[in-house]
Amino acid sequence: MTHTITLTVNGQKYTRTVEARMLLSDFIRHELGLTGTHVGCEHGVCGACTILFDGESARSCLTFAVQADGHEITTVEGLAKDKDNLHPLQQSFWEAHGLQCGYCTPGILMSMIPFLKQNPNPTEDEIRHALSGNLCRCTGYQHIVDAVKLASEKMR
Amino acid sequence: MKPASFDYHAPNTIEEVLDLKHQYGDDAKFLAGGQSLVPAMNFRIVQPSILIDLNRVNELSYIREDKNVIRIGAMARERHLEFDSSIKKHTPLLHEAVPFIAHPQIRNRGTIGGSVVNADPAAELPVLMLALNARLKAKNKSGERWMDAKDFFAGMFTTSLTPDEVLVEVELPFSEKNTGWSFMEVAPRSGDYAMMGVATLVTLDKNKKCKSAKLVYLNAGDGPVEAFEAEKLLEGAVLDDKLIESAASHASEKEINPFGNIHASIDFQRHLANLLTKKTLKQALQRAVKEN
Numbered sequence: 515m516t517h518t519i520t521l522t523v524n525g526q527k528y529t530r531t532v533e534a535r536m537l538l539s540d541f542i543r544h545e546l547g548l549t550g551t552h553v554g555c556e557h558g559v560c561g562a563c564t565i566l567f568d569g570e571s572a573r574s575c576l577t578f579a580v581q582a583d584g585h586e587i588t589t590v591e592g593l594a595k596d597k598d599n600l601h602p603l604q605q606s607f608w609e610a611h612g613l614q615c616g617y618c619t620p621g622i623l624m625s626m627i628p629f630l631k632q633n634p635n636p637t638e639d640e641i642r643h644a645l646s647g648n649l650c651r652c653t654g655y656q657h658i659v660d661a662v663k664l665a666s667e668k669m670r
Numbered sequence: 671m672k673p674a675s676f677d678y679h680a681p682n683t684i685e686e687v688l689d690l691k692h693q694y695g696d697d698a699k700f701l702a703g704g705q706s707l708v709p710a711m712n713f714r715i716v717q718p719s720i721l722i723d724l725n726r727v728n729e730l731s732y733i734r735e736d737k738n739v740i741r742i743g744a745m746a747r748e749r750h751l752e753f754d755s756s757i758k759k760h761t762p763l764l765h766e767a768v769p770f771i772a773h774p775q776i777r778n779r780g781t782i783g784g785s786v787v788n789a790d791p792a793a794e795l796p797v798l799m800l801a802l803n804a805r806l807k808a809k810n811k812s813g814e815r816w817m818d819a820k821d822f823f824a825g826m827f828t829t830s831l832t833p834d835e836v837l838v839e840v841e842l843p844f845s846e847k848n849t850g851w852s853f854m855e856v857a858p859r860s861g862d863y864a865m866m867g868v869a870t871l872v873t874l875d876k877n878k879k880c881k882s883a884k885l886v887y888l889n890a891g892d893g894p895v896e897a898f899e900a901e902k903l904l905e906g907a908v909l910d911d912k913l914i915e916s917a918a919s920h921a922s923e924k925e926i927n928p929f930g931n932i933h934a935s936i937d938f939q940r941h942l943a944n945l946l947t948k949k950t951l952k953q954a955l956q957r958a959v960k961e962n
């Protein structure tokens with residue numbers, strides 16, 4: 515059984531026909547070709563597939579694409595205007611060396627956007643707590659924490 | 671890591687939900703927040719042939735005060751419980767415990783009804799339902815019924831809902847006067863499943879004696895586990911360190927039944943239960959005195 519859905523991704527409307535079992539993460543990557551959203555564990559633990567669902571961070575691997583019908587999704591591609599104009603959060607990750615292999619980075623960025631909006635001046639403890647839903651297997655957490663701190667200063 | 675195929679229904683009203691569930695019974699599973707169901711489907715541990723998505727049933731999503739209770743629709747998100755001012759004021763135990771549920775990314779989707787119906791012994795919300803004397807309302811095509819939390823949970827991942835019923839509302843009585851609360855758990859990392867946790871309430875009488883106490887544990891048996899005997903030890907007495915010590919020993923040695931897992935042996939879980947019982951009782955007592 516297939517379903518025709520219309521949703522907004524990074525401000526652009528898309529209509530596609532999908533099977534009910536298609537995960538939102540696969541929809542974003544395979545149907546829309548937006549491969550910035552990464553797929554790590556596919557059971558909600560690693561956080562690599564984190565996107566914004568109506569402005570709130572969520573695991574795209576734990577949502578079916580059909581559930582996003584009529585909703586608004588933001589992926590990491592929606593952050594920067596172009597490659598010369600990075601979002602201040604991205605710029606901070608660049609400047610503070612907040613990534614090694616980069617696999618976890620899109621998920622971390624999409625978790626930190628609502629976090630910094632809600633808490634514009636976080637302590638290091640609060641940043642670490644907010645990062646706990648995203649795993650970095652390079653284990654470069656110190657620089658990620660530095661990057662988020664830097665971003666909070668830039669975005670204030 | 672892809673779910674098996676299924677037929678998908680996304681009704682807009684409770685009436686449509688009940689019709690579908692009446693028609694399909696056990697073949698159909700409800701999709702609430704999906705934060706436990708979808709991982710299980712991705713692993714193909716669960717392969718429902720029909721999913722009834724409750725996310726478009728707006729009438730199931732509310733939190734409101736009604737005389738001396740709080741009414742919470744089954745599809746209220748955990749993130750909404752976390753920031754709700756009525757919950758903070760009238761059921762401070764719930765307010766304190768919700769941030770322990772996984773991560774914000776999960777709480778943004780996860781719902782109170784989904785977690786309660788999933789009845790995972792390691793989850794926070796079933797424990798809180800028991801500790802807070804919640805009542806749960808279920809509906810089917812022929813009517814509705816209320817259940818006390820203690821009758822609702824029926825074992826590991828099992829509730830007393832029948833195949834044609836849907837949970838629609840959770841009712842929480844306001845916290846009694848002179849009541850202190852405390853929720854604590856120990857997890858390997860923030861947001862992970864806890865190795866042990868306890869929800870504790872202490873209500874004092876005029877003479878500062880314990881009028882009633884609640885001790886409910888997670889990951890301590892095949893559902894939320896209440897330590898009735900330890901509660902009885904505390905009731906009617908002045909809560910000094912010695913009594914708190916013996917209640918903690920009794921609950922952790924005699925009343926809980928943890929299974930142990932890769933992160934914690936049974937002995938370690940009992941040890942944690944002992945420590946957490948003492949710590950939460952002391953904090954709850956302190957808060958009850960302050961409320962007095």
